[in-house]
Amino acid sequence: MVNRSKRIGYALEASVVNFWKSYGVPAKRIIGSGAFKNYSEELASDVNLNGYKVECKRRKNGTGFQTLYKWLDQDESSSLLVLQSERKPRLYVMKEEQMVHFAREMGWMDKLKENTKGE
Numbered sequence: 001m002v003n004r005s006k007r008i009g010y011a012l013e014a015s016v017v018n019f020w021k022s023y024g025v026p027a028k029r030i031i032g033s034g035a036f037k038n039y040s041e042e043l044a045s046d047v048n049l050n051g052y053k054v055e056c057k058r059r060k061n062g063t064g065f066q067t068l069y070k071w072l073d074q075d076e077s078s079s080l081l082v083l084q085s086e087r088k089p090r091l092y093v094m095k096e097e098q099m100v101h102f103a104r105e106m107g108w109m110d111k112l113k114e115n116t117k118g119e
Contacts, residue, residue: 009046009056009058010029011058012056012057012058013029013047014029016047016049016056017029020049020050020103023100023103023108023109024108024109025049025050025103026049027048027049028048030045030046050108068081068093072095080093080094080098081093
């Protein structure tokens, strides 16, 4: 039996993949969630989202994430949260609805439009 935390992680990864596939965006869960990255660069990360390597993290109570949620909700109109620690690259955090808008603007969902034109 797989341990509880791995089941929870798998569930998040699967839901991310299914969500994006429903929009027609290429998404695939990486076998072993990055455990086999030493064998191939293709096996690094948890999910491949239209060519982007995605790391998925879930916490029961949001421990460690609460400040991020608070900052994103600070101004109702905030679309992105930019974070930077000294000597580290900037990080961009956005809510899922904003990510969908971004993906649509980037043309990731064009295949979905093309597939529904002939129907």
